[in-house]
Amino acid sequence: MSDYAIVENGLVIDPEKGRIEKQDIGIIDGKLAAIEEVLAKGENIQRIDAYGCYVAPGFIDLHVHVFKDVTYLGIEADRVGVEQGVTTIVDAGSAGYSNYGVFKENVVSKSKTEVLCFLNISHVGLSTWKSELADPSNLMTVEEAADIFAREPNLVGFKARMSSSVVKEQGIAPLKHARMLANAIDVPIMVHIGNPPPYLQEVFPLLRKGDIVTHAFHGKKHGILNEDRTLIPEAEDALARGVLFDVGHGTSSFSFDTIRKFKERYSTPFSISTDIYLGNYQKPVGSLMLTMSKFMQLGFSLEEVVQAVTIRAAQRIGLTEQGTLKSGTRADLTIFRIVEEPTTLTDSEGVSILADRVLQPKMTIKDGRVV
Ligand SMILES: [Zn+2]
Incomplete structure (x- = not known):
């Protein structure tokens, strides 16, 4: 394959401009480049046809x-990565x-997909897949965190699961520990929320600008919404701070009902x-594109759902080479179609909706090469 390519005839979605337009995209040596620069290279330009995509x-x-x-329960990285049009997974x-x-050797270095990692604050991660924060002697120390973050470039932050089944008697203490680690290393925390305790009234005040709350729109009790469909004050404050x-x-952390109510007011x-x-x-997840399709069926635009998996995700974990179409950045591109066929999509509560169109991967380009 040549080192020069043009992706042509496609409808290009630029998440930074929030716009969709017919446009060609140039690639030189694995980086995005202006079309004129590619054309100036003369011969051996690979043409990648994105017509209808x-x-x-x-x-x-x-x-x-x-x-x-x-x-x-770990799945093969490329199966949910490049094979599904996802060039970077965390x-x-x-x-x-x-x-x-072991993760680095078995997964990071063996995958075509870029694999990054929120490191579990428990030494063992999810190797037991339960209660990894119930024993305080499992918690990573600041010295260990400083050591591993200094030598491992694919680490982007810490993960702390704040469900009663994970923390047991420890309550909010593991999140306080995560706060201390994240302050020391200056990286974000991804906090998983689920069944309390700890309650969100204790969890959210510990989060700062840059942190991430995953499972935010679950359908369990004690979530982000009050009964009157407004956000609990701690959630509203967290969003205002930049969480x-x-x-x-x-499997159990996304509810159509919760996101509908959130969208009504926020x-x-x-x-x-x-x-x-x-x-x-x-079931019920399917893939990232099917998850995005669920949001489109709930009234979010194509531009919005693409921003939610590109620039917004990239900026949050400090990636400057991904999530953008700026010239000179890494030529990672997702080429997909919107297929207009009625498809039943389900949330984690077992509620189904009939979507009239779904996103479908067509071609994935990683570092300038078709995967
Ligand atoms: Zn998870």
């Missing part, structure tokens, strides 16, 4: 579980300080992620 910066899924074999806490080395809500669909942008793993990749 949309072209966007490579999609980013902020919440997946791809620690295959070591965590029993594993959310499957690995901890003790087993990140990001993230979908993290998962327009604060959020990120869309799947929390995909072996137990939910068929």
Whole structure:
């Protein structure tokens, strides 16, 4: 394959401009480039036809579980990554300080998909897949965190799961520990919310600008909404401070009803992620594109759902080379179609909607090459 390419005839979605227009995209040596620069190279320009398709910066899924074999529900990275039009995935806490080395060797270095990681604040990560924060002796120390973040470039933050089944008697203490680690290293925390305790009234005040709340729109009791459909004050304050809500669909963490109510009153942008793993990749999650399709059926625009998996996700974890179409950045592109056929889509509460159109991956370009 030549080192020069033009993706042509597609409808290009630029998430930074919030616009869709017919446009060609140039690629030189794995980076995005102006068309004139590519044409100036003369011969051997590869032409990639995107007719009838949309072209966007490579999609980013902020919440997946791809620690295959070591965590029993871990799914193969490329299966939920490049094969589904997702060029960057972030594993959310499957690995901890003790087993990140294995994760790096087995997953990060063996995948075509860019694999990043929110490191679990528990040494063992999700290798036991339950109650990893119930024993305080499992918590990573500041020294360990400083050591591993200094040498591992694919670590983007910490993961702390704040559900009663995970923390047991520890309550809010593990999140206070995560706060201390994140302050020391200066990276975001991704906090999973679920069944209390701890309650969101204790969780949200510990979060700062830059942090992420995954499973934000779950349908369980004690969520982000009051009975009158307004946000609980702690959630409203967190959003005002610059905390990001993230979908993290998962097996039991996304409710059409919650997102509908949120959308009625609030327009604060959020990120869309799947929390995909072996137990939910068929149902109810499907894929990142099917998750995005659910939001479109609920009234969000194509531009909005693409922003939620590109620029917004990239900026939150400090990626400057992804999520954008700026010349000179990494040529990761997702080419997809919108298929107009009635499709039943389900949330984590077992509620189904009939979508009249769904996104479908067509071609994935990673570092300038068709995968
Ligand atoms: Zn998860």
